[in-house]
Amino acid sequence: MDERPISPVLKGVTLVMFLFLLAPLIVVVPISFSGDAYMAFPPTSWSVKWYGAIFHDAQMTAAFTISILLAIVVTVISLLVGLPAAYALVRLKPRGAEALGSLFTAPLLLPTIVLGLAILLVFAPLGLLGTFQGLVAAHLIVTLPYAVRVLSTALATLPIPVEEAAATLGARPLTVFFKVTLPMMRSGLVSTAALCFLVSFDEVVLSLFMTGPRLSTLPVAMYHHVEQQADPMVASLSVLLVVLTLVVVLIVDRTAGLAKTFVK
Amino acid sequence: MIRTAPEETAGLKQGEGFLSLRGLTRRYGDFVAVDDFNLDVPKGELVAFLGPSGCGKTTSLRMIAGLAPSTSGHIVVNGRDITGVPPYQRDMGLVFQSYALFPHMDIAKNVAFGLEMRKVPKAEAAERVREAIAMVRLTGKEHHRPAQLSGGQQQRVALARALVVRPSILLLDEPLSNLDAKLRDEMRNEIRDIQKRLGITAVFVTHDQMEALTICDKVVVMNHGKLEQMGTPHEIYEHPKTAFVAGFVGRIxxxxxxxxxxxxxxxxxxxxxxxxxxxxxxxxxxxxxxxxxxxxxxxxxxxxxxxxxxxxxxxxxxxxxxxxxxxxxxxxxxxxxxxxxxxxxxxxxxxxxxxxxxxxxxxx
Known part of the structure; x- marks a missing residue:
């Protein structure tokens, strides 16, 4: 390793940036262990009772289940739709593939509030509001662009001769895809899945438009909870979510790191 | 003997070659990548396609392998016209410049791939894989991943993988270009030894005249999609037919x-x-x-x-x-x-x- 002296100014700036990024955690983590009935910083007493409270709150656990289920379904559909789309764009290169690629990523450029309103107007007459299917469809609008993008990149960087080698060895196109192409895309598939899962699990704005009194996602339930009560339970929940996100990111890092060792 | 056979361009009957090209042509719009290529390779010979980059040698090889479509012309192997046959039914072994091993499989699985596709019984496949790996002197590396091997070792795996299925023709696309000079000489001789021992008909694409002259039975010199000269290394070097051949093969x-x-x-x-x-x-x-x-x-x-x-x-x-x-x-x-x-x-x-x-x- 090349040890170059780092200027104290740069060190200072980096420290400030990190403090800024981590500031919410510095506040949220202590509050999550608060023994008080109200959110206050710093807490006057310590306890883990608010962690326990999460699991006794029927609304929260129901919303958590919905969010997890939703994220899984959305991730699976994103992969199932995104993979053939990416394959068509990158490999079959239809006329206007680049324009199509841009079109598919367009939803990312729209403010979610605009998307939310548009979805509300379209879904309401279809009776999709407040339904699980409606939520899935709404989330797919934001996860699919990510899926197509990341999977296209993963496909475009694969060495074609490896697939050609498989073909000359007697593998039919579908066999080549499942035995060679797909395994080589492993890290791309894992990152896509993680990304879609987190985007769906985190989504607030679209979900706010789509949820109703009987069906709510975790972020929406938390939002409503904070509106009505100021107890530290939401802080405990937030810490759990940070841990969950960290686990997903670690999985991606492990896989990407592992991939490097044999893809090179 | 290699010879041009313009009078037979329409004929699909078996010529003197085990591998025969008849008027093989590839056009991209106005650009002619390969122009009316006629060739007969007798069984068991190693033929080089030699030329500068863009001369059409790799395109020709890819057409023989079925990986690139031909605009017109015919490819005949052992009397059978395979022009429209997809690559997975051509029964050819192809070795790439970039090795193109399956990164997610170990060496044994890489070599076994073609046998698995051909549904060769497990016990027989295992034995053939063992023999093929021994042939390229990599016994003991069966359970390594390709990335754990050196370039030369990876190319030997690629050779074993291509040969274990006993293809009718072995195609080599600049197989030595990614290796360093010393290894290149070694691998060159190794490829030649194995090719002779198996008596397999082979096409060797290269831009390196040394490789073409030293290990091949016949050399086909190509330029701008056209065949400049075909002959033994001696004929090509001592009696270059065109100024291009004289200048490209050897110094002048x-x-x-x-x-x-x-x-x-x-x-x-x-x-x-x-x-x-x-x-x-x-x-x-x-x-x-x-x-x-x-x-x-x-x-x-x-x-x-x-x-x-x-x-x-x-x-x-x-x-x-x-x-x-x-x-x-x-x-x-x-x-x-x-x-x-x-x-x-x-x-x-x-x-x-x-x-x-x-x-x-x-x-x-």
Whole structure:
């Protein structure tokens, strides 16, 4: 390793940036262990009772289940739709593939509030509001662009001769895809899945438009909870979510790191 | 024998070749990548497609493998026209420049892939994989991943993977270009040994004339999608049919001249040029040119050209001179014997060579 002296100014700036990024955690983590009935910083007493409270709150656990289920379904559909789309764009290169690629990523450029309103107007007459299917469809609008993008990149960087080698060895196109192409895309598939899962699990704005009194996602339930009560339970929940996100990111890092060792 | 067979372009019957190309052509719009390629490769021969990049040699190989479509023409293997057959039914072994091993499989699985596709029974497949890995001297590496092996080892795995299925034809696409010089020589001989031992018909695409000359039975020199010359390495080197072949295979000196009545006038020399009229290029290889300081005279035995040394390069096993002569710079080279003096620039010398080492081509 090349040890170059780092200027104290740069060190200072980096420290400030990190403090800024981590500031919410510095506040949220202590509050999550608060023994008080109200959110206050710093807490006057310590306890883990608010962690326990999460699991006794029927609304929260129901919303958590919905969010997890939703994220899984959305991730699976994103992969199932995104993979053939990416394959068509990158490999079959239809006329206007680049324009199509841009079109598919367009939803990312729209403010979610605009998307939310548009979805509300379209879904309401279809009776999709407040339904699980409606939520899935709404989330797919934001996860699919990510899926197509990341999977296209993963496909475009694969060495074609490896697939050609498989073909000359007697593998039919579908066999080549499942035995060679797909395994080589492993890290791309894992990152896509993680990304879609987190985007769906985190989504607030679209979900706010789509949820109703009987069906709510975790972020929406938390939002409503904070509106009505100021107890530290939401802080405990937030810490759990940070841990969950960290686990997903670690999985991606492990896989990407592992991939490097044999893809090179 | 390799030969052109223009009269048979329409004929699909088996020619003299185990692998036959009949008028094989590939066009991309107006660009002709491969132009009316005719070839017969007898069973068990190793043939090189030699040429600069973009000459159509790789496109030709890819058409034979079924990985690139042909615009027109036919590919016949062992009497069977396979022109429209997809690659997975062609029964060819292909070795790539980039090795193209399956990164997610270990060495044994890589080699076993083709057998698995052919549904060879497990026990037999295991035995053949073991033999193939032993053949390329990688026994013990069965459970390594490709990335854990060196470039040369990876290319040997690729060779084993291609050969274990006992393909009708082995195709090699610049298989040595990614290896360093020393390894390249080793692998070159190894490929040749294995090819001979198995008696397999093989096509070897390369831009390296050394590779083509040293290990191949026949060399096909290509340029701009066209076949320039086919022949044994000896024929290609000693009797280049075109100026391109003379310049591409081996090193060459070029002198501009003018021919009339069967004689070319080049820098005051008279060189036999039967059948030529107008501007010509006269060529001679550097190591066929002798250099002397005694003022040799031209006679029936040798052509001679006076000149002045402009650069001398001592390269250990050879001594190279650049000599200003005949209005150009002529190169000579000779094996060092030890003890000879290196002539200083400015020394007047006489260059001489035998008439039979002289090539004449119409100037382009």
């Amino acid at each position: 000196n070029r002198l501009a001249g003018k021919a009339s009545g069967g004689v070319a006038e080049v820098a005051g020399l008279k060189v036999a040029a039967p059948g030529f009229n107008g501007p010509v290029e006269v060529m001679v290889r550097p190591h066929r040119v002798s250099l002397s300081t005694d003022g040799v005279q031209a006679d029936g035995e040798r052509h001679a050209l006076p000149g002045t040394v402009t650069r001398a390069t001592f390269a250990g096993d050879i001594l190279e001179y650049e000599v200003e002569a005949g209005g150009t710079i002529m190169k000579t080279e000779a094996a060092t014997r030890g003890g000879e003096a290196v002539l200083a620039p400015g020394t007047p010398v006489t260059l001489s060579w035998r008439p039979q080492d002289t090539y004449v081509y119409a100037a382009s």
